[in-house]
Amino acid sequence: MRKVVLTMAGLAALVATSVAVAHGIEGAKTAKAVAATFTASAGTTTSRSCTTTDGKTITVTNGKYTGTALGDADLAGAITLRVRSVIDTTDKVGIVTGAFRIDVSGRDTTGAFSTVYDNGGIAGLATGRAHSPGARIVGNLSAAFDPATGFTGAKIGGGTSGGSAVELGTGSCKPSNPHPEHSAARGAVSALSTASVTVAGLTCTLPSSKSAEINAKFKTGDNVEIRCDFTSGQNTLTRIEKRGH
Numbered sequence: 001m002r003k004v005v006l007t008m009a010g011l012a013a014l015v016a017t018s019v020a021v022a023h024g025i026e027g028a029k030t031a032k033a034v035a036a037t038f039t040a041s042a043g044t045t046t047s048r049s050c051t052t053t054d055g056k057t058i059t060v061t062n063g064k065y066t067g068t069a070l071g072d073a074d075l076a077g078a079i080t081l082r083v084r085s086v087i088d089t090t091d092k093v094g095i096v097t098g099a100f101r102i103d104v105s106g107r108d109t110t111g112a113f114s115t116v117y118d119n120g121g122i123a124g125l126a127t128g129r130a131h132s133p134g135a136r137i138v139g140n141l142s143a144a145f146d147p148a149t150g151f152t153g154a155k156i157g158g159g160t161s162g163g164s165a166v167e168l169g170t171g172s173c174k175p176s177n178p179h180p181e182h183s184a185a186r187g188a189v190s191a192l193s194t195a196s197v198t199v200a201g202l203t204c205t206l207p208s209s210k211s212a213e214i215n216a217k218f219k220t221g222d223n224v225e226i227r228c229d230f231t232s233g234q235n236t237l238t239r240i241e242k243r244g245h
Contacts (some may be wrong), residue, residue, distance in 0.1 A: 034074060
């Protein structure tokens, strides 16, 4: 993969020369370098996956991450990030984007970021509004990132790491769901225990609250119909009824 180094500093200090600019640069009257570090752990996350036409797995995760930022006054405080990651988990590349809020006394600092993901690390650009009225922040952002756990070693400015380039192509991506959401079977009970029941090759986990009742009413060899839902990675029994031969 071709590597691209992002060269914009956290916020480059500007030095005035003999030329006076009446309205500053893009409306700014002052400029100073700022930087911060932070960690943020995963709170609520949801993920879904699909398989591309070339056999790669794409995982999309939406999550909320919280932690603490340390650094210059406008970037120090409790930090909350709402993040969307789109990652090719086969080649371990993708993009991670989102918004952040830092709890700063008086008025929060808020912003957004767009980064490239490459083998567990992200690097890109963050822009925001500082708590001081009218103040803007522009800076590189880099971190180690795992959608399931969060951000570690994150930096805004202050020597952030260079990043990679990712090309996002077109094509289809089919949902990766080898198990149907619902399943059913009819026939003789071939196996029954306190944990599961098997009918016509379909095995379903028994809900703990119904296990004793089901084992009291049914036995191996009974002709039944069962229905199951696929939840939390397993087929769970939702209904069982006796049927005639």
